[in-house]
Amino acid sequence: MIDLSVDHVSKRYRVRQTADANRGRRTLRQKFEALRGRSDEFWALRDVSFDVARGETLGIIGHNGAGKSTILKVLSSVTAPTSGEITIRGRLSALIEVGSGFHPELTGRENIYLSGPILGMRRREIANKLERIIDFAGVRDFIDTPVKHYSSGMYVRLGFSIAAHLEPDILLLDEVLAVGDAAFQVKCLDRVNELHRQGRTIVFISHDLGAVERMCGRVLLMKRGQVVADGHPRDVIAKYQEVSSGYVPSEPHSLAQAILSHEVEITSVTCHDVDGREAAVFRTGAAARVRVSYVTHQPVPDAIIEVYVYSLLEKLYGAWCQLTTASRNGEGIDLKPGPGAVEFEVEELSFLPGMYYVSATIVHREQPLGTAIDWQSQCLTLRVDPGRFIRGTFYMPHHWQSLPVPPPEEARPPASESFTS
Amino acid sequence: MPQTASLIDDTERPKPGYQVRPALHVAAQATIPGEPSVTESRPATVIRAPSFSPLTLARGVVLLVQYRDLLYTLSMHRLKVRYKQSVLGPSWAVLQPLSLMLIYTVVFSRIARVPSEGTPYALFAYCALLPWTYFSTALSTATHSLVSHFSLVTKVYFPREILPLTYVIASLVDFVVASTVLVGLLLYYDVSLTVRAFYAIPTIAVLTLFTVAVSLVLSAIQVRYRDIGVAMPLVLQLWMFATPVVYPLSVVPESWRTLYLLNPMVGIIESFRRVILQGEPPDFQALAMSAIVSMILLPLAYIYFKHMEATVADII
Numbered sequence: 121m122i123d124l125s126v127d128h129v130s131k132r133y134r135v136r137q138t139a140d141a142n143r144g145r146r147t148l149r150q151k152f153e154a155l156r157g158r159s160d161e162f163w164a165l166r167d168v169s170f171d172v173a174r175g176e177t178l179g180i181i182g183h184n185g186a187g188k189s190t191i192l193k194v195l196s197s198v199t200a201p202t203s204g205e206i207t208i209r210g211r212l213s214a215l216i217e218v219g220s221g222f223h224p225e226l227t228g229r230e231n232i233y234l235s236g237p238i239l240g241m242r243r244r245e246i247a248n249k250l251e252r253i254i255d256f257a258g259v260r261d262f263i264d265t266p267v268k269h270y271s272s273g274m275y276v277r278l279g280f281s282i283a284a285h286l287e288p289d290i291l292l293l294d295e296v297l298a299v300g301d302a303a304f305q306v307k308c309l310d311r312v313n314e315l316h317r318q319g320r321t322i323v324f325i326s327h328d329l330g331a332v333e334r335m336c337g338r339v340l341l342m343k344r345g346q347v348v349a350d351g352h353p354r355d356v357i358a359k360y361q362e363v364s365s366g367y368v369p370s371e372p373h374s375l376a377q378a379i380l381s382h383e384v385e386i387t388s389v390t391c392h393d394v395d396g397r398e399a400a401v402f403r404t405g406a407a408a409r410v411r412v413s414y415v416t417h418q419p420v421p422d423a424i425i426e427v428y429v430y431s432l433l434e435k436l437y438g439a440w441c442q443l444t445t446a447s448r449n450g451e452g453i454d455l456k457p458g459p460g461a462v463e464f465e466v467e468e469l470s471f472l473p474g475m476y477y478v479s480a481t482i483v484h485r486e487q488p489l490g491t492a493i494d495w496q497s498q499c500l501t502l503r504v505d506p507g508r509f510i511r512g513t514f515y516m517p518h519h520w521q522s523l524p525v526p527p528p529e530e531a532r533p534p535a536s537e538s539f540t541s
Numbered sequence: 542m543p544q545t546a547s548l549i550d551d552t553e554r555p556k557p558g559y560q561v562r563p564a565l566h567v568a569a570q571a572t573i574p575g576e577p578s579v580t581e582s583r584p585a586t587v588i589r590a591p592s593f594s595p596l597t598l599a600r601g602v603v604l605l606v607q608y609r610d611l612l613y614t615l616s617m618h619r620l621k622v623r624y625k626q627s628v629l630g631p632s633w634a635v636l637q638p639l640s641l642m643l644i645y646t647v648v649f650s651r652i653a654r655v656p657s658e659g660t661p662y663a664l665f666a667y668c669a670l671l672p673w674t675y676f677s678t679a680l681s682t683a684t685h686s687l688v689s690h691f692s693l694v695t696k697v698y699f700p701r702e703i704l705p706l707t708y709v710i711a712s713l714v715d716f717v718v719a720s721t722v723l724v725g726l727l728l729y730y731d732v733s734l735t736v737r738a739f740y741a742i743p744t745i746a747v748l749t750l751f752t753v754a755v756s757l758v759l760s761a762i763q764v765r766y767r768d769i770g771v772a773m774p775l776v777l778q779l780w781m782f783a784t785p786v787v788y789p790l791s792v793v794p795e796s797w798r799t800l801y802l803l804n805p806m807v808g809i810i811e812s813f814r815r816v817i818l819q820g821e822p823p824d825f826q827a828l829a830m831s832a833i834v835s836m837i838l839l840p841l842a843y844i845y846f847k848h849m850e851a852t853v854a855d856i857i
Contacts, residue, residue: 133855134855193854194588195588196697196698197588197698198694198695198696198697198698198854199851199852199853199854199855200588200589200590200591200851200852201588201589201590202590203590204589204590205587205588205589206587206588206589207585207586207587207588208585208586208587208588209583209584209585209586210583210584211583212586214697216696216697218693218696218697220692220693220696221690221692221693221697223618223622225622225625226618226621226622230621233614234614234615234618236614237608237610237611237613237614237615237699238611238615238693238697238699239697240608240611240699241610242610243610243613243614289583
């Protein structure tokens, strides 16, 4: 059963040239022509075709500008395709935050009644779900307060909660999970989970390869408005990473706010595989080494060298972990002038597949937050590929053993005796 | 038991690890009790490139009916918030035509001596200002409706005509509220209504059709050419003087009449005043002209609006 069928869909945008050098000298006719916007064409989607079966979770990945968001807009009818045809079976809605439709003078409750119908909810439906929406947003105490007095977090949560209580047959998700705090995101993911378990069709558009890998049964890769790969998540994600190799997510930059004293400077941060070769791609569960090289200008008797690893969607999961040279009771190491290096050895990499940033820092023991000797933010990008299959949010290295089968009950001496002896 | 959960997960899902994070929260149950199960037969929606066709019209109306809750909610919302954080609140609906009436009474009755066909000028003017204010308020607010809701328009789909329509509906409600003052004036000047006053209802119906048509066109054009919104106050001012609001139709020279009657507002305003104040039947010829213009304009306006709607989110 096909729920969503996209058939040779193309979308052209006409880009207006607003920054014109001789703007002031144009005739009225030219101005008119400029506003008619015939100047530039841009094809956001070119002949895109795919089907989504009922109950399927389809991921769409691709770089910025690949056409992912345009797909969403066309699917949700916000804008019409230039050519092609889309057939949708059932109710389709996007999980979006509708706080922008709120009226600041109205209370939270009134705004729910206002925004619900915008998303296609019936008034009766809203009345039935009102309590759940309020609880989901966590704004019960303020529900009869005008939303202009809300914090921005409350505003967004309430806006999102309304959309989260739609019961679409087909759900569109666009990185929306980056809304609100961690606890709220968990709620949202739970909700998506629930919809998935009910057999609803989900189209998930994301940059987070790890999440796509975990959530989706099938993935499309888009590039310049075209579908360039369609298939099993692992294969398509591998292809995407091939395409994007050499892609540096963001320029290395120093933490602007940190006050650095520069007695020691970090010269390089590298990752190495088990054989000591420099590497940027690892598999979950594999061994890895992180090497931090530095030059000491002035001796530091109590230095602590630390490496932080952030998820690419760090904001989303708040997930980061730390490798440190500090001993169990926090003692630092003594750095003598001259070059030096430390290597951290990780026996089994515990990250789920995805992209990660590595930052490195050297601090004095008990140095106040926001100050450091040196800090290299996001100086390395790590890619973790699916390796050892794990469930959960991270892999916990562990040992296990079979226990000897205890002897039959009657053969053992009574328990009380063993204690009294 | 967590093991049980994973086992059930595996049988349900095509591949291992096919689950939404956080996995810790994935329950073992396959369906949520109490939630409706996904039905088998569902209506199919087809999205195509925009094209002119009579079907556009029919489909648009069907969709609009489906979204009637939104139309209702947003219209109520307009009324509710229009006078929020204002001291006089909804009495503004009355104060606007009332104050205009006072000004025009002073200017055109005391200073300029414009004839008012035997009725007190205040009543004469108010009776025309009432439908005129409905028209001009609806138009000037509806024109901006798409642009001022751009954050919604670029995010969510709903029939966009709902936005201008809600402003027309809100203005219509204001019209009804302000009509109470007309009743007061009629009592004060001791003018009694005749049964012909019922002609006011079809007259207002024609006015509403015309207002909707013009609102649809202007709000759609405003998205691309913001000049419309800037020009609106001036255009409405000129339009009012080209309509028998502050003077009677009878003072318009005969030679101008044909051209003058092309303005659909002429038949509407003149008829409204005539059936209320004079107790005469409406100027059928003029009113029919307005009705015909409105009936032709409305479907065209709607088709044009629907055509623009398809790409409005790209331009706005």
